[in-house]
Amino acid sequence: MKDEPIIKIKNLYKAFGKNKVLKGISFEVNKGEDLVILGRSGSGKSVAIKCLVGLLDPDKGKMEILGTDMTKLTYKELNEIRLKIGFMFQDGALYDSMSVRENLTFTLKHHTRHLTEEDIQQQIMEALDSVGLKEAIDKMPSELSGGMVKRISLARTIIIKPEIIFYDEPTAGLDTITAQEISELILSVQKKYKATSIIITHDMICAKMTGNRIIIIKDGLIHAQGTYEELENSTDQWVRSFFFANN
């Protein structure tokens, strides 16, 4: 069902010593939504997501994913909820010593037990097909270009069919054209798999293509939110600067 929040963050605070990074962030993400988080470097976008998924302990705040209170989880419950979440990290995070096939097999076996060899191969081919890279199945990560690494890491993210996908700077380090191809691919994956997404990015083309709502973090708080068009036409000069300057 749409319009049903499956991610809820309320009054999230996080400081590292004197560095007060998050000072009361609240937002919700509905099922099927693709939310982009913008903010200048160091504004706390990654910290917010890490708190949400249990990789960092928040100082204060309530967080819920798929109806589960993320602040009161046992280790077992945390692992269970993480099985429903896919991550696409900035650096791709593939295992260098494993081929593409082995990387994907590893993820799949770790996620789903008792799959037959035939199921595994079929799901690998389906994921690689979704990112247009079936021919790379037996390549090693060192043989892949930056754009191909991103595609394979996207394949690895979707192979577990997550309900929620977190993208951390999915187009970072790519030239403009390749970045746009990756954004297009993310869009097609979103349509095909219908996962709910949170996308952290500095790439405004990526934000425009992949997000249907944007929030902007400033000074530890949510400074503005809306659609790309609403924020682009904001009366707030600082907000508008995102759309015309490279952050």
Ligand SMILES: Nc1ncnc2c1ncn2[C@@H]1O[C@H](COP(=O)(O)OP(=O)(O)OP(=O)(O)O)[C@@H](O)[C@H]1O
């Ligand atoms: N584990 C940590 N220990 C101490 N400080 C941290 C830690 N993680 C993040 N920080 C600090 O928190 C602040 C926010 O970092 P964060 O990585 O969330 O920024 P960001 O908005 O994602 O930036 P970027 O766009 O550059 O990735 C920074 O000042 C950073 O130094």
